[in-house]
Each structure stands twice: as structure tokens, then as C-alpha cells.
Amino acid sequence: MSNNEKIAFLDLVTPHKELEQELTSVFQKVISTAGFVGGPMVENFENEFAAYCDAKYCVGVASGTDAVRFALTAAGVKPGDVVVTVAHTFIATTEAISQAGARPDFVDIDEKTYAMDPKKLAQYFEQECYVDRETGKPFNRKLRAPVTAIVPVHIYGQCADMDAILEIAGRYKLIVVEDACQAHGAEYFSKKHNRWMKAGSMSHAGAFSFYPGKNLGACGEAGAITTNDEAMMRSMKMQRDHGQAKKYYHDIEGYNGRLDSLQAGLLSVKLRHLAKWTRERQAAAVEYGRLLAGVPGVVAPHQPENSRHVYHLYVIRVADREGLQKHLAAAKIDTGIHYPIPLHLQKAYESFGYKKGDFPVTEKVAVEILSLPMFPQLQPAQQARVVQNVQEFASVGSLR
Ligand SMILES: Cc1ncc(COP(=O)(O)O)c(C=O)c1O
Numbered sequence: 001m002s003n004n005e006k007i008a009f010l011d012l013v014t015p016h017k018e019l020e021q022e023l024t025s026v027f028q029k030v031i032s033t034a035g036f037v038g039g040p041m042v043e044n045f046e047n048e049f050a051a052y053c054d055a056k057y058c059v060g061v062a063s064g065t066d067a068v069r070f071a072l073t074a075a076g077v078k079p080g081d082v083v084v085t086v087a088h089t090f091i092a093t094t095e096a097i098s099q100a101g102a103r104p105d106f107v108d109i110d111e112k113t114y115a116m117d118p119k120k121l122a123q124y125f126e127q128e129c130y131v132d133r134e135t136g137k138p139f140n141r142k143l144r145a146p147v148t149a150i151v152p153v154h155i156y157g158q159c160a161d162m163d164a165i166l167e168i169a170g171r172y173k174l175i176v177v178e179d180a181c182q183a184h185g186a187e188y189f190s191k192k193h194n195r196w197m198k199a200g201s202m203s204h205a206g207a208f209s210f211y212p213g214k215n216l217g218a219c220g221e222a223g224a225i226t227t228n229d230e231a232m233m234r235s236m237k238m239q240r241d242h243g244q245a246k247k248y249y250h251d252i253e254g255y256n257g258r259l260d261s262l263q264a265g266l267l268s269v270k271l272r273h274l275a276k277w278t279r280e281r282q283a284a285a286v287e288y289g290r291l292l293a294g295v296p297g298v299v300a301p302h303q304p305e306n307s308r309h310v311y312h313l314y315v316i317r318v319a320d321r322e323g324l325q326k327h328l329a330a331a332k333i334d335t336g337i338h339y340p341i342p343l344h345l346q347k348a349y350e351s352f353g354y355k356k357g358d359f360p361v362t363e364k365v366a367v368e369i370l371s372l373p374m375f376p377q378l379q380p381a382q383q384a385r386v387v388q389n390v391q392e393f394a395s396v397g398s399l400r
Contacts, residue, residue: 007382009334010213010375026265035261045264048271054198055226057233060259061240064181064209067223068096071205074235075175077102077149082140085151086116087342088362093153093179094343106344108359112302116152118164125172138172149175154183154199157312162202163192176203184215185278187308200226215312216274222263280376281311287380291387295394313338314374321370327393333386336371
């Protein structure tokens with residue numbers, strides 16, 4: 001590889017070229033049957049993805065955002081409730097909470113894993129809420145509303161500390177919906193269950209996005225919800241299909257939130273390759289870790305012993321993030337920032353009245369993170385060039 005070739009942040013063309021025949025044959029099948037909505041392709045994918053996630057049921061939906069929203073509503077979140085999540089996530093997490101009629105509220109993240117900090121979550125209930133005697137559930141004093149659910153986000157492809165979060169949820173009788181939109185196949189060793197558990201199988205439901213750049217991506221928009229709860233599965237199926245369980249018999253007002261057959265068929269093809277792609281991402285992460293070990297001023301991703309990260313993103317932290325990003329861009333190396341502005345400081349949530357300093361770890365991390373190129377086909381030579389350029393920047397002392 002020449003030293004001047006561009007290194008993309010993500011290569012979506014190569015895997016589609018490799019699978020072109022299989023993917024095209026799905027398209028031909030859909031055209032020849034004109035089965036565009038519902039039908040066996042959707043059901044097959046749902047069964048396959050449920051099995052992949054060690055969940056009893058899977059409900060295919062139109063996006064990850066719909067997945068979070070339908071799961072919250074199906075689990076019993078009502079308009080006016082408060083749902084606790086993190087500000088270090090993509091805005092879809094809180095959009096979905098708002099769309100379910102609830103008010104998002106935040107707790108800070110863990111500085112090593114960047115996921116919800118269970119200690120901060122416990123403090124939230126102890127300090128900002130009192131327990132309602134009638135319901136046994138927490139009531140937020142300032143927001144004057146009941147807190148009914150928690151949405152931990154398995155950020156970058158690594159599960160949040162679910163044992164601790166579920167223990168707190170159990171104490172306060174709360175719903176938990178995992179935002180697993182970035183974490184297809186990620187695993188967490190639960191001490192409580194004494195086994196490895198898959199993202200999306202540990203709580204009331206798990207929400208997945210199949211946006212094209214995700215570890216399992218559609219050729220368009222798509223999402224899914226996993227659950228072990230039959231009643232929730234039925235409710236989510238109704239919500240995605242205009243509130244009907246039987247054609248033109250509408251028990252509730254729902255949405256147009258279905259997974260279409262073409263995307264389901266394409267996802268079935270790609271799902272067969274997901275385990276291999278995940279292994280390739282994990283190998284690339286090991287290689288980055290090895291190469292970065294000698295570079296001063298770089299914080300590499302932290303993987304606790306109880307976690308099997310699937311590296312949707314490979315995110316490092318440095319003091320001069322902007323400087324490093326510019327240096328890499330000049331060497332034709334693409335990078336990303338996930339995410340530059342924490343949600344509590346976004347204009348969209350100005351009216352909520354959060355201020356700088358409310359979530360110090362989230363705010364610190366947001367100015368230091370940089371996502372390096374990461375995808376299954378990334379070559380060791382490309383990684384060596386990325387890290388060589390990081391090293392160059394570090395050697396002039398710019399990272400400390
Ligand atoms: C953490 C997180 N939550 C939710 C979503 C929403 O998924 P979608 O874009 O499929 O609606 C995404 C994907 O972008 C995400 O990364």
C-alpha cells in the first residue's frame with residue numbers, strides 16, 4: 001500500500017461487492033414475488049436475529065429509533081414519565097424517549113468504558129428522587145414526575161455494566177431497555193447468571209439499528225427489537241403496524257414502523273457473515289492496542305474482563321483531539337468524533353435547563369475522543385500507518 005493512499009474511516013463498498021451476487025438474488029426474489037412488506041423474509045430474519053442474540057423473540061422495525069421507542073412503550077413507559085439515560089450517546093436515544101411521551105434525564109458515564117456509571121445511577125435515585133409509598137417507584141423531585149425506566153447505551157459496541165444497572169432497576173421496580181444499536185453480538189459476563197450474555201438479551205428488551213454503517217447494516221434504514229417477553233413482542237408488533245393485530249382492526253393508534261422485506265432478506269445474507277466480521281474487528285482492535293501501547297498521551301479503549309467488545313467504533317482519547325485529527329487528515333486518514341456535544345448541552349434540549357458542569361466525565365470525554373478507522377477489512381498495514389501518524393504527532397509533544 002502506498003503511503004499516500006487515503007485510509008477511509010469505514011469501507012462499505014468492499015463487503016457489498018463481495019456479497020453482490022447473494023444480495024442481488026434477494027432483490028430478484030423480492031421483485032419476482034412482489035412481497036415488499038411483511039412475509040417470510042421478515043419472519044426468517046426475525047427468527048435468525050433472535051437466535052443470534054440469545055433472545056426468545058425479535059421484532060423487525062423501520063429503524064433503531066423506532067426500536068427504542070416501541071420497546072419503551074411496550075414495557076409500560078407512559079407520557080409524563082421520566083426515563084434515565086446518558087448524555088454520551090447519539091440523539092436518537094433521547095428522541096425515542098421523547099417520542100414515547102417521556103422526559104429524558106441523564107446520569108454521568110464511567111471514565112473508562114464511556115457507558116452509564118452505575119454509581120451515578122444509584123446516586124441519582126438516592127439524591128434526586130424519593131420513593132413513592134404507593135407505587136414503590138422513584139419520583140423525581142425537581143421534574144415532579146415518576147421515573148419509570150432506564151436506558152443504558154452499549155456505546156461503541158461494548159455492553160454497559162448490566163449486573164449493577166439491573167440490580168438498581170430491580171430495587172426501584174424499573175423497566176430497562178438496552179440501547180444496543182451499536183452492539184450487535186457484544187457480550188457481557190453476568191456474575192448473577194454466571195454466564196456470558198448477549199447484548200439485547202439481558203433486560204426487558206434490546207433495541208438494534210441496522211443503519212448501513214453499523215456492524216450489521218442494511219442497504220437502507222432498518223432496526224429490530226429483541227425481547228424474552230411475549231406480551232411485549234405482541235405490543236411491539238402492533239405498534240409497528242398501525243396498532244393492528246388483525247388487518248383493519250386497530251386496538252391502538254400505532255405507527256408505520258415496519259421492517260421491509262427487501263431489507264430483511266439482505267440482512268439475513270449479511271447476518272451469516274457477522275461473526276466473522278466481528279472477529280476481524282476484534283483482531284484489528286488488538287492490533288491497534290499493540291501498536292498504540294508505546295505511544296505516550298493516548299488512552300486506548302478499555303475492555304473489562306467481563307466484556308467482549310464488538311468494536312463498532314475504535315475510540316481513543318488525547319488531550320489535543322483537534323490537532324491530532326488535523327494531522328491525520330493531512331496524511332489522508334479519515335477519523336470521526338462520536339460525539340462532540342453531549343446531549344444535555346445540545347440546542348434541542350436548551351429548554352431543559354442543563355448547564356456545563358452537570359455531567360463532568362461526559363463533558364471531559366467529549367472533547368478528547370477521536371474515532372480511528374475501524375471496519376472488518378482494515379489491513380494491518382493501514383493500521384500501522386494510522387498509528388505511525390499518531391506517533392509522529394505525539395513525538396512533538398502535542399498530545400500531552
Ligand atoms: C446509540 C444509538 N441509538 C440509537 C440509534 C438510532 O438508530 P437509527 O439510526 O437506525 O434510527 C443509533 C444509530 O444511529 C445509535 O447509535
